[in-house]
Amino acid sequence: xxxxxxxxxxxxxxxxxxxxxxxxxxxxxxxxxxxxxxxxxxxxxxxxxxxxxxxxxxxxxxxxxxxxxxxxxxxxxxxxxxxxxxxxxxxxxxxxxxxxxxxxxxxxxxxxxxxxxxxxxxxxxxxxxxxxxxxxxxxxxxxxxxxxxxxxxxxxxxxxxxxxxxxxxxxxxxxxxxxxxxxxxxxxxxxxxxxxxxx
Amino acid sequence: xxxxxxxxxxxxxxxxxxxxxxxxxxxxxxxxxxxxxxxxxxxxxxxxxxxxxxxxxxxxxxxxxxxxxxxxxxxxxxxxxxxxxxxxxxxxxxxxxxxxxxxxxxxxxxxxxxxxxxxxxxxxxxxxxxxxxxxxxxxxxxxxxxxxxxxxxxxxxxxxxxxxxxxxxxxxxxxxxxxxxxxxxxxxxxxxxxxxxxxxxxxxxxxxxxxxxxxxxxxxxxxxxxxxxxxxxxxxxxxxxxxxxxxxxxxxxxxxxxxxxxxxxxxxxxxxxxxxxxxxxxxxxxxxxxxxxxxxxxxxxxxxxxxxxxxxxxxxxxxxxxxxxxxxxxxxxxxxxxxxxxxxxxxxxxxxxxxxxxxxxxxxxxxxxxxxxxxxxxxxxxxxxxxxxxxxxxxxxxxxxxxxxxxxxxxxxxxxxxxxxxxxxxxxxxxxxxxxxxxxxxxxxxxxxxxxxxxxxxxxxxxxxxxxxxxxxxxx
Ligand code: SF4
Numbered sequence: 223x224x225x226x227x228x229x230x231x232x233x234x235x236x237x238x239x240x241x242x243x244x245x246x247x248x249x250x251x252x253x254x255x256x257x258x259x260x261x262x263x264x265x266x267x268x269x270x271x272x273x274x275x276x277x278x279x280x281x282x283x284x285x286x287x288x289x290x291x292x293x294x295x296x297x298x299x300x301x302x303x304x305x306x307x308x309x310x311x312x313x314x315x316x317x318x319x320x321x322x323x324x325x326x327x328x329x330x331x332x333x334x335x336x337x338x339x340x341x342x343x344x345x346x347x348x349x350x351x352x353x354x355x356x357x358x359x360x361x362x363x364x365x366x367x368x369x370x371x372x373x374x375x376x377x378x379x380x381x382x383x384x385x386x387x388x389x390x391x392x393x394x395x396x397x398x399x400x401x402x403x404x405x406x407x408x409x410x411x412x413x414x415x416x417x418x419x420x421x
Numbered sequence: 422x423x424x425x426x427x428x429x430x431x432x433x434x435x436x437x438x439x440x441x442x443x444x445x446x447x448x449x450x451x452x453x454x455x456x457x458x459x460x461x462x463x464x465x466x467x468x469x470x471x472x473x474x475x476x477x478x479x480x481x482x483x484x485x486x487x488x489x490x491x492x493x494x495x496x497x498x499x500x501x502x503x504x505x506x507x508x509x510x511x512x513x514x515x516x517x518x519x520x521x522x523x524x525x526x527x528x529x530x531x532x533x534x535x536x537x538x539x540x541x542x543x544x545x546x547x548x549x550x551x552x553x554x555x556x557x558x559x560x561x562x563x564x565x566x567x568x569x570x571x572x573x574x575x576x577x578x579x580x581x582x583x584x585x586x587x588x589x590x591x592x593x594x595x596x597x598x599x600x601x602x603x604x605x606x607x608x609x610x611x612x613x614x615x616x617x618x619x620x621x622x623x624x625x626x627x628x629x630x631x632x633x634x635x636x637x638x639x640x641x642x643x644x645x646x647x648x649x650x651x652x653x654x655x656x657x658x659x660x661x662x663x664x665x666x667x668x669x670x671x672x673x674x675x676x677x678x679x680x681x682x683x684x685x686x687x688x689x690x691x692x693x694x695x696x697x698x699x700x701x702x703x704x705x706x707x708x709x710x711x712x713x714x715x716x717x718x719x720x721x722x723x724x725x726x727x728x729x730x731x732x733x734x735x736x737x738x739x740x741x742x743x744x745x746x747x748x749x750x751x752x753x754x755x756x757x758x759x760x761x762x763x764x765x766x767x768x769x770x771x772x773x774x775x776x777x778x779x780x781x782x783x784x785x786x787x788x789x790x791x792x793x794x795x796x797x798x799x800x801x802x803x804x805x806x807x808x809x810x811x812x813x814x815x816x817x818x819x820x821x822x823x824x825x826x827x828x829x830x831x832x833x834x835x836x837x838x839x840x841x842x843x844x845x846x847x848x849x850x851x852x853x854x855x856x857x858x859x860x861x862x863x864x865x866x867x868x869x870x871x872x873x874x875x876x877x878x879x880x881x882x883x884x885x886x887x888x889x890x891x892x893x894x895x896x897x
Contacts, residue, residue, distance in 0.1 A: 223472075253503050255463035255464065255467070255506060255507060255510045256463070256464065256467050257464045257467040257468050257471060258467065258471065300571075300572065329572075390472070391572065391576055391584075392472070392474065392575065392576055392579045392580060395449065395576065395579075395580045395582055395584065396579075396580060398439065398440050398449060398582075401439050401440050401449070402439055402449075402451070402580065402581065402582055405439045405451050406451075406581075409451075409453075410679075410682065410683070410686070411675075411679050411682075412544075412675035412679040412680070412682055412683035412686075413453055413544075413547065414453060414454050414481065414541075414542040414543070414544055414547060414673055415480045415481065415673065416454075416479075416480055416481060416482060416483040416521050416542060416673070417479060417480040417521060419521055420540075420672035420673055421528070421529065421672055
């Protein structure tokens with residue numbers, strides 16, 4: 223997982239609330255056997271509509287999504303985060319996230335930053351006034367900035383630390399690698415071994 | 422404090438602590454054995470690939486194909502695209518990462534929870550995980566065995582550890598002697614009916630008491646298998662001579678001095694005198710009847726001698742509502758005698774009841790008898806080894822003469838994989854573990870039963886116990 227501090231990317235205004243994970247990625251895409259390559263699945267139903275924000279030229283390469291409240295509700299599928307990430311999003315800002323979605327985001331390196339309803343409106347207005355404008359996300363300072371407009375976002379300390387360090391769950395455990403190796407050295411010889419194979 | 426009496430589960434947990442969690446963070450536990458199958462592993466391997474990580478302990482990992490494998494025509498390409506894709510992905514991943522795999526057609530292929538114990542890889546006092554909820558099966562050996570999700574599969578592949586939150590312990594005390602025709606399956610169905618499908622949530626169950634001690638390893642596996650249906654994190658039985666006898670001489674069981682050392686350690690594992698469980702449940706084995714389910718979750722079970730309950734029998738409003746819905750789905754009327762319920766299909770198989778002992782028990786009942794008109798009887802051994810062994814004992818011939826379908830190993834109709842499915846509205850007596858709506862096919866109706874009840878039902882065409890056969894013979 224990449225370390226995260228400050229980055230700047232195109233912002234897309236998604237003027238919808240209650241964007242559930244079925245909208246983020248419909249169930250038909252769950253049959254796949256990979257963990258990547260879900261960019262085509264993101265908002266698949268909405269993308270049939272030419273008016274949909276990501277179908278408009280200035281937003282095609284968006285990296286920051288500014289969405290209405292209650293983002294990521296519904297089924298717990300991790301695929302929702304994979305699809306956002308694969309499309310190229312590095313950050314979603316919303317006034318409220320579903321807990322499981324927020325948890326999954328932190329583990330996969332996607333920032334889920336909580337902003338106020340008032341700031342959501344301000345960001346939407348700024349992005350729509352100048353389609354294709356960039357937002358700078360500063361994780362250290364917890365700010366999202368478009369030109370003169372700077373808003374504060376909330377993210378819990380633990381997730382922030384992990385994102386700054388670039389640690390996924392496995393990376394986190396591997397910080398204890400020495401303890402694992404020490405434990406292995408003490409395991410008795412009778413413990414099961416699948417190799418070499420015996421029949 | 423060091424001599425505080427401990428339960429079996431606490432001992433195994435403590436002996437696998439790599440890092441003790443502080444301030445409410447989870448403990449990091451070492452995982453000794455990782456069983457892999459095609460459904461929950463592709464994205465885990467993909468995750469390793471993305472991060473450039475290897476499998477940490479190939480010598481503690483083994484893969485088999487089971488959920489998607491056909492049980493007919495196993496030499497032909499798999500027809501269903503999703504199934505074929507998953508199987509091919511597992512084969513490719515095993516090759517790329519170097520994981521031992523037993524593919525369709527291999528003598529060691531089979532349901533992952535049948536294969537581990539059969540090879541002697543499942544042992545007392547170890548930690549076992551698999552990306553499948555019925556991993557609890559392996560607890561029959563006194564192992565701490567837990568089902569995990571795809572992200573955790575990747576975590577264990579990469580680190581051989583898992584961050585886990587502490588659990589509570591529950592003793593399930595089963596005292597007495599089972600009557601003839603009553604089996605381990607009836608014990609566990611009765612336990613789940615008693616504590617409910619959420620009754621075990623957050624707990625590791627330990628099955629104890631004279632009735633459990635008297636059971637074979639196969640029977641203990643049947644019980645531990647269904648711990649998850651009570652919502653438990655795991656189920657365990659303390660190792661004893663029955664366990665050691667089952668293990669000794671199996672391909673991967675320890676040998677020589679290792680064996681002696683292992684047995685000495687295993688003997689220290691049973692729960693200490695005076696250890697405290699967080700909860701206790703009691704069940705009288707002496708009075709237990711064959712148990713069957715009438716509804717759409719494994720907790721909706723009842724004695725085979727009883728009648729279909731009425732929603733009014735339940736005081737809890739949720740249970741009442743669930744009963745209304747279940748009766749409608751199952752197309753059953755309150756008051757109907759369970760033994761008057763006719764089935765279309767009998768399924769003998771699944772990781773709950775597809776071991777050699779299960780096949781022997783069913784074969785002994787049907788031998789020389791006539792199958793009921795119009796009833797389909799599917800027999801699916803849990804592994805290729807079980808199938809071979811059954812054939813060596815001539816059980817296949819008994820099943821075939823009776824008119825049963827003698828299939829190749831796999832999960833099959835347990836999860837209604839294509840094409841081993843029931844048609845909408847069809848009713849089965851099934852030795853598997855889940856009677857959820859649609860589990861064995863869209864609109865299919867499942868009654869969970871023991872292998873003995875399955876066999877007797879195949880003869881009479883209605884839900885029956887072996888004792889009912891004696892009665893009808895006398896009547897003739
Ligand atoms: S037999 Fe059924 S319950 Fe067991 S592993 Fe296969 S699908 Fe799961």
